[in-house]
Amino acid sequence: MLTPASEIEAAGLIRDHASSGRTLEIVGGGTRGGIGNPVRADAQLSSGGLTGIVAYNPAEMVMTVKAGTPLAEIEQALDAAGQMMAFEPIDHRGIMATTGEPTIGGVFAVNACGPRRLLVGAARDHLLGLRLINGQGEIVQAGGRVMKNVTGLDLVKLMAGSHGTLGLLSEVTFKVLPRPRDQLTLVLSGLDDAQASRAMAAAMALPVEVSAAAHLPVTVHHKILAGRLPDGPATVLRLEGMQASVVIRLEKLAAAMARAGAVTRLDADESAVLWREIRDVAPYGDGTDRPLWRVSVAPGMGEALVADLRLEAGIDAFYDWQGGLVWMRMEADPDADLVRRHVRSVGGGHATLMRAPMEARQRASAFEPLAPAVALLNQRVREKFDPAGVFNPGRMARGEAA
Structure with a gap:
């Protein structure tokens, strides 16, 4: 060193x-x-x-x-x-x-x-x-x-x-x-991946300034916030800003989203912990080297990608960025060709192999392959x-x- x-x-x-x-x-x-x-x-x-x-x-x-x-x-x-x-x-x-x-x-x-x-x-x-x-x-x-x-x-x-x-x-x-003076989080419970994708899109379209939108399927939601989230899948929406403004906007968001599912609220302290754990991918910080992919696609296409991959591979996943960022853990080989073929099928994106056993890292392309012309430019740079x-x-x- x-x-x-x-x-x-x-x-x-x-x-x-x-x-x-x-x-x-x-x-x-x-x-x-x-x-x-x-x-x-x-x-x-x-x-x-x-x-x-x-x-x-x-x-x-x-x-x-x-x-x-x-x-x-x-x-x-x-x-x-x-x-x-x-x-x-x-x-x-x-x-x-x-x-x-x-x-x-x-x-x-x-x-x-x-x-x-x-x-x-x-x-x-x-x-x-x-x-x-x-x-x-x-x-x-x-x-x-x-x-x-x-x-x-x-x-x-x-x-x-x-x-x-x-x-x-x-x-x-x-x-x-x-730094925002306050933050609160709205939790929608019981939505499947497709329903959550539609709910997040609807929330982002509202004039309430949602600063983060994520979905935690039932396989991971109990690994977040020490298991204190309501039972079932959790779709979480964060609001930030001055305290009075956040409270008012949260009530407007809750009223608009009530028809989508059961609504609960997290206070500022719980919200801070929740989003730190989502940021740091806490559900998959398990001390193993099981293959972990970070996949970026168009918002709303993450759930389609995961649904297709589940038909061919054993995977677990959760979503950030309104469904545009998929953290996906595979149970066996990372199979980069399979993952990237399905990424292309939902309109394209980037799939990065973040973690895998050494042998798999040696043979897989960890980063997204470039088009030939871009690859040539990349090489010259x-x-x-x-x-x-x-x-x-x-x-x-x-x-x-x-």
Whole structure:
């Protein structure tokens, strides 16, 4: 494990490895190491020595931090100012059975986001600027600390979700938002997957600003909120904002949704726990390596995908993003061809193998295969950033996209 204490030191290490033909696996806090195909590298390069908040003015709602800074440190500073990372980055430790501390560089490297993505977008939509070290040991800066500054915007977007295959992030600048003063959750009980899909679509169309919509089938709902949800499947809808506003909007939502199923309410504390567990995929944080897929499709198509797959494979699943994000655990082989064939049959999307036994990870395409023309462009981008192939060899097979 190589842990440089400065950007200059990191650049030197990368140049040394590039010149000698040795490879590096980029790591942050070590919490996402099992995602993607296995990396075959000569050494690990950690951003753990690059820590600290560089600049933060709550009035500007922009923060600049070094990439190895623990997420907990950033959240503490934001919380003290009544602000937040609105995209709710997922903590992968539960489903990946890892330890360590998530870092902000890792968050943007995998484009991590949670239930509020429906409303505010993914991590990359909040990234304003960055500093990185490419595969030749060159320090590159893109973007800036001002939201209106779009210089280098394409490079900023490109790095988010690249899984450490293009360079080592050394510093990131991102926008933050005020933290909602209150949150409440409406629970609809007893809906099957198709009914829940229609109910979530109806709720999102109402002028009440639903900030998250998920469905927990009966196989998983008892694994959430310590089993305190009402019996049967649970369709959950979150409202956030000023306390008086949230209460009024919740009553309007409850009245509109009463015809769909039995309605109950969760208070602010219960709601916070519920959505944190949905964000972190708590039902499948079981300490096993049973294959786990993260599938993104059009909202409303998730239940059709799961219904079709259940006819051919033993799966368990629940839904976030109004049914557009499916967390799906398989009981046997991950069978990437089967999963992606069914994804195409419901209009297309992205299927990422998050977790599987090592043998399965070695033979399956963990990330979504690209169309030939896009794959060629992807290859040329990688060759430009990392001509010697120093970074994370094997994590993404040629022609795959995160």
